[in-house]
Amino acid sequence: xxxxxxxxxxxxxxxxxxxxxxxxxxxxxxxxxxxxxxxxxxxxxxxxxxxxxxxxxxxxxxxxxxxxxxxxxxxxxxxxxxxxxxxxxxxxxxxxxxxxxxxxxxxxxxxxxxxxxxxxxxxxxxxxxxxxxxxxxxxxxxxxxxxxxxxxxxxxxxxxxxxxxxxxxxxxxxxxxxxxxxxxxxxxxxxxxxxxxxxxxxxxxxxxxxxxxxxxxxxxxxxxxxxxxxxxxxxxxxxxxxxxxxxxxxxxxxxxxxxxxxxxxxxxxxxxxxxxxxxxxxxxxxxxxxxxxxxxxxxxxxxxxxxxxxxxxxxxxxxxxxxxxxxxxxxxx
Numbered sequence: 001x002x003x004x005x006x007x008x009x010x011x012x013x014x015x016x017x018x019x020x021x022x023x024x025x026x027x028x029x030x031x032x033x034x035x036x037x038x039x040x041x042x043x044x045x046x047x048x049x050x051x052x053x054x055x056x057x058x059x060x061x062x063x064x065x066x067x068x069x070x071x072x073x074x075x076x077x078x079x080x081x082x083x084x085x086x087x088x089x090x091x092x093x094x095x096x097x098x099x100x101x102x103x104x105x106x107x108x109x110x111x112x113x114x115x116x117x118x119x120x121x122x123x124x125x126x127x128x129x130x131x132x133x134x135x136x137x138x139x140x141x142x143x144x145x146x147x148x149x150x151x152x153x154x155x156x157x158x159x160x161x162x163x164x165x166x167x168x169x170x171x172x173x174x175x176x177x178x179x180x181x182x183x184x185x186x187x188x189x190x191x192x193x194x195x196x197x198x199x200x201x202x203x204x205x206x207x208x209x210x211x212x213x214x215x216x217x218x219x220x221x222x223x224x225x226x227x228x229x230x231x232x233x234x235x236x237x238x239x240x241x242x243x244x245x246x247x248x249x250x251x252x253x254x255x256x257x258x259x260x261x262x263x264x265x266x267x268x269x270x271x272x273x274x275x276x277x278x279x280x281x282x283x284x285x286x287x288x289x290x291x292x293x294x295x296x297x298x299x300x301x302x303x304x305x306x307x308x309x310x311x312x313x314x315x316x317x318x319x320x321x322x323x324x325x326x327x328x329x330x331x332x333x
Contacts, residue, residue, distance in 0.1 A: 002047055004089040007032060007040045015052070015062045022059035048090060048115060050131050051216075064216040066132035069112060070241060077245055081252060084109040090131075092117055095194055095208040098138035102204040103196065108141045108255070110248055128215075134189075134229070135211040135240055139251050140204065143258065147199040152263035152301025154179040154193045157207055159266045160250045161191070162273050165211075168243060171233055174275035177294070177303045177322060181211065182275050186228035188212055207251065213238050264299040271296045281305065281322050283315065294322070 004012070010030055014021055027034045041060055044050040051063035071087045078085035084106050091097055091113040098111040113136050116129035129136045143149065158179040165173045165181070165188075174182045181189035189211035197203035212229035214237070230238045257265075271277060276294035283290045283305060295304040295312070302314035303322065315322075 002090060004048065005040065005043075007036065008044055008048075009068070009089075011037065011040055011060075012044065012050070012062075012068055015060060016067050018061060020055065020058040020061045025059065048131050064214060066214050066237070067239070068132060069114065069244075073241065074112070074244065078110055078248065081249070082108075083248070083252060085112075086110070087112045089113070090115045090117065094136055094138035095192065095206050098140035098206045098208075099194060099196060099204060102140040102142060102206065107204075108139065108252060111138045111140070112136065112244065129210065130215065133215050134213045135209065135244055135247075137209045137244060137247070139207045139209070139248060141255060142197075143203050143205050144201070145259075146201065147195060147203050149259050149262065150193070150195065150203075150205065151260065153205075153258065154191050154207075155270060155297070155301045156254065156263055156266050157191050157193070157209070157251070159269050159273060160254060161189070161209060161211075161247055163269070164243065164246045164250060168246065169230065169234055173273075175270065175273045176275045177297065178301065183228050183233050185275075186226045188228055188230070188233070209247065211243070213240055261299075263301050267297065267299055270301075276303075276322065283322055285315070 023034045023037045026037045041052055045052050053061050053063045069087055075085050093116055094111040094113050098109055101109045115131040116136050155178055158175045162173050162175050162181060176182050179191040180187055192208040194206045195203050214231040215229040274296060277296050279294055281294045292305040292307040295306050297303055298314055302316050304314050306312045
């Protein structure tokens with residue numbers, strides 16, 4: 001993946017104020033030609049999908065102001081926590097990079113990127129990750145016990161992340177089973193956990209977290225479902241640094257408690273944050289569509305559904321997709 005050049009980074013840092021800056025001003029400030037400035041801006045637009053407005057007589061400005069991640073600040077913090085840290089301008093997938101590092105013995109590790117070009121969600125879906133538009137984070141570690149200890153861990157991560165969001169922004173964020181983050185029936189983020197290794201004794205684990213922070217530069221049709229971002233929720237620009245630090249610290253603290261009974265201690269918290277609890281849902285189960293009411297989750301993280309017939313059953317996260325029935329409040333994907 002192409003990383004930003006020093007000149008491209010300098011230009012972005014100047015444009016972070018949201019004002020127009022002329023090509024001549026930028027060329028003088030950085031002691032380069034106006035052609036070099038023009039090429040750098042063109043590269044930011046076409047190679048990194050940065051939304052920059054150009055206006056004759058005024059110069060350049062960011063169409064949507066987003067401050068770059070401060071790599072020095074984050075590196076110092078995570079190194080003090082004995083956590084490896086990598087921050088890239090652009091990458092195919094933070095999860096793929098984190099998994100490689102863990103397999104090579106570098107863990108715990110945090111991988112951040114300003115932009116992903118092959119971001120992925122659950123069930124192989126693509127995940128739109130525009131430049132500086134969100135928190136695109138992967139957290140990797142090794143688990144020296146059977147992989148069954150990770151049952152429902154993605155739900156634990158969802159609870160951890162949702163609680164951090166609620167604490168920092170004082171808004172009623174929720175979780176849609178099994179691990180999507182929502183605000184008022186619109187998707188804010190998601191979680192993807194990937195595992196590699198011997199399932200009986202020693203596995204590499206990567207937790208991928210994507211949170212929309214400012215998606216103004218994205219066309220809604222490119223996302224393909226109702227979504228929101230923290231800018232829309234709060235009404236103001238969001239500093240990503242405290243959010244990233246708080247999530248990673250909570251994940252680090254969770255490592256010591258992972259075992260097969262892990263989720264049971266989070267179950268009550270989950271039910272408090274459950275978007276679907278008590279709502280009519282439609283469950284796509286293989287070739288069947290079943291209608292019922294979501295009744296929360298079991299101590300193993302399975303979704304409990306009471307059918308219209310009165311019968312109840314539980315579902316594991318790998319088997320189904322759940323949608324709110326069209327007869328209630330529309331579709332949640």
